[in-house]
Amino acid sequence: MENNGQKKDRRFIIIDRLYLVMAILPLIVGMVIKVLVTPASEGIEITGARIYFTIPMPLQDLPITESQVNSWLVMLTIFGLCLWLTHGLTERAETKRQLVCEFIVEKTDGLIASNMGEKYFSHFGPFIAAVMSLSALSSLITLIGLYTPTSDMNVVAGWAVVVFVLITYYKNKCGFVHYLKSFANPALLTPLNVISEIATPVSMAFRHYGNILSGSVISVLVASALQGLSKMLLGWLPGVLGDIPFLQIGLPAILSIYFDLFSGLLQAFIFAMLTMLYVSSGFPADDWEKLQAKRLAAKKVKTA
Amino acid sequence: MQTLEVISVNIWQILISLANLVILTLILKKFLYAPVRKMLDARRSTIDAQYADADRAKNDALAAKESYESKLSTAKDEADAIRAEAVADAGRRSDKLLAEAKDKADAIVRRAEEEAELERRKAADDVKREIADVSTALTEKLIGRELGDKDHRELIDSFIDSIDSAEDIGESK
Numbered sequence: 137m138e139n140n141g142q143k144k145d146r147r148f149i150i151i152d153r154l155y156l157v158m159a160i161l162p163l164i165v166g167m168v169i170k171v172l173v174t175p176a177s178e179g180i181e182i183t184g185a186r187i188y189f190t191i192p193m194p195l196q197d198l199p200i201t202e203s204q205v206n207s208w209l210v211m212l213t214i215f216g217l218c219l220w221l222t223h224g225l226t227e228r229a230e231t232k233r234q235l236v237c238e239f240i241v242e243k244t245d246g247l248i249a250s251n252m253g254e255k256y257f258s259h260f261g262p263f264i265a266a267v268m269s270l271s272a273l274s275s276l277i278t279l280i281g282l283y284t285p286t287s288d289m290n291v292v293a294g295w296a297v298v299v300f301v302l303i304t305y306y307k308n309k310c311g312f313v314h315y316l317k318s319f320a321n322p323a324l325l326t327p328l329n330v331i332s333e334i335a336t337p338v339s340m341a342f343r344h345y346g347n348i349l350s351g352s353v354i355s356v357l358v359a360s361a362l363q364g365l366s367k368m369l370l371g372w373l374p375g376v377l378g379d380i381p382f383l384q385i386g387l388p389a390i391l392s393i394y395f396d397l398f399s400g401l402l403q404a405f406i407f408a409m410l411t412m413l414y415v416s417s418g419f420p421a422d423d424w425e426k427l428q429a430k431r432l433a434a435k436k437v438k439t440a
Numbered sequence: 441m442q443t444l445e446v447i448s449v450n451i452w453q454i455l456i457s458l459a460n461l462v463i464l465t466l467i468l469k470k471f472l473y474a475p476v477r478k479m480l481d482a483r484r485s486t487i488d489a490q491y492a493d494a495d496r497a498k499n500d501a502l503a504a505k506e507s508y509e510s511k512l513s514t515a516k517d518e519a520d521a522i523r524a525e526a527v528a529d530a531g532r533r534s535d536k537l538l539a540e541a542k543d544k545a546d547a548i549v550r551r552a553e554e555e556a557e558l559e560r561r562k563a564a565d566d567v568k569r570e571i572a573d574v575s576t577a578l579t580e581k582l583i584g585r586e587l588g589d590k591d592h593r594e595l596i597d598s599f600i601d602s603i604d605s606a607e608d609i610g611e612s613k
Binding site for chain 1: 442446453456460480482
């Protein structure tokens with residue numbers, strides 16, 4: 137019996153390690169790919185994602201770029217983290233990681249309850265957690281030198297489209313006519329209402345992508361400016377010393393803390409918050425309740 | 441190697457990203473939220489069960505305490521009643537005993553008095569008879585002849601009776 141238990145324990149540990157490897161390996165793979173494809177000497181240039189290969193598609197060719205690959209790697213990492221965190225859950229919370237995953241679940245549920253109300257949106261937890269984790273981790277992988285998918289507009293636009301679909305779905309809950317009527321609330325402002333409806337996902341996508349991209353652009357600009365300054369001021373130093381950009385020590389690191397760490401997490405949070413607010417405010421809860429009551433009454437009449 | 445423009449729009453890339461988010465949502469739902477929720481529900485049900493157990497135990501204890509207390513109070517009342525009854529019984533019995541004893545004593549005293557009276561009477565009769573005999577003898581001796589028994593005895597008796605009554609008067613004085 138004891139032997140059996142030990143065996144089980146060992147199996148548990150092996151699976152545990154596998155999950156952890158699954159969480160970390162994608163990031164290492166990403167770094168390896170980055171090292172392999174990046175040319176040795178690169179001037180300062182501000183470009184989009186690197187294209188690995190292109191798949192011919194109707195309408196538009198599909199380039200598989202760093203942003204796609206890194207998104208997938210991030211997803212794999214999150215998947216591995218999920219498996220690792222939920223491995224060996226017990227009712228009595230015996231491990232620290234269990235506290236972490238309980239914390240995640242309860243925090244997202246609490247956030248949703250306070251922003252969207254508990255009545256209709258209690259199942260939104262996974263979606264909000266997905267938005268937050270994907271956005272935050274995508275932004276944070278610049279810290280290990282990978283290209284951030286969130287500084288590619290297409291990635292964030294995809295998320296914004298999901299949010300737009302959700303908003304429209306919840307607005308249509310009371311019927312298509314009700315949805316159309318909601319645009320003509322003050323009849324004069326109908327065009328503006330339509331524009332603002334379309335502007336919602338566009339602004340969400342542009343906000344997120346613009347913040348992250350501008351952060352990396354500013355970082356690159358400051359770094360190159362400091363390199364130039366360093367060359368100008370300290371170029372008289374003999375030999376190799378003259379080539380080392382000493383002034384790049386310090387300031388870029390602080391900027392990175394702001395642009396990569398803080399801004400990345402903040403944008404993830406803002407995107408999730410806006411998602412919750414737009415979806416919940418788009419849902420006409422009062423009319424929906426009235427409609428439900430009417431349907432219930434009609435059903436009763438029918439059965440009676 | 442080629443790179444994308446900084447701002448470029450590609451429908452397929454948008455679709456891929458959209459699908460990514462949906463897939464990640466499903467992954468999180470299946471592999472993070474479902475197990476955690478299941479565990480939380482299980483924990484909640486165990487906690488509820490334990491609370492229910494605790495409540496039941498508490499109610500049992502309270503009921504036991506109540507019945508115990510009520511029993512205790514009735515027992516005290518019973519004990520009080522028994523004691524009161526016993527006291528009353530004892531009082532009654534002692535009264536009865538006392539009364540009986542008094543009666544007995546009275547009876548004894550009465551009998552003794554009666555006996556004493558009887559004795560006295562007897563003694564008085566004896567004395568009378570003896571006095572009569574003696575006086576008869578005396579008188580015979582004095583007179584020298586035998587008295588006519590019947591007449592004389594009556595005479596003497598009446599005499600003694602007069603003495604007797606005189607004595608009685610003297611006694612009562």
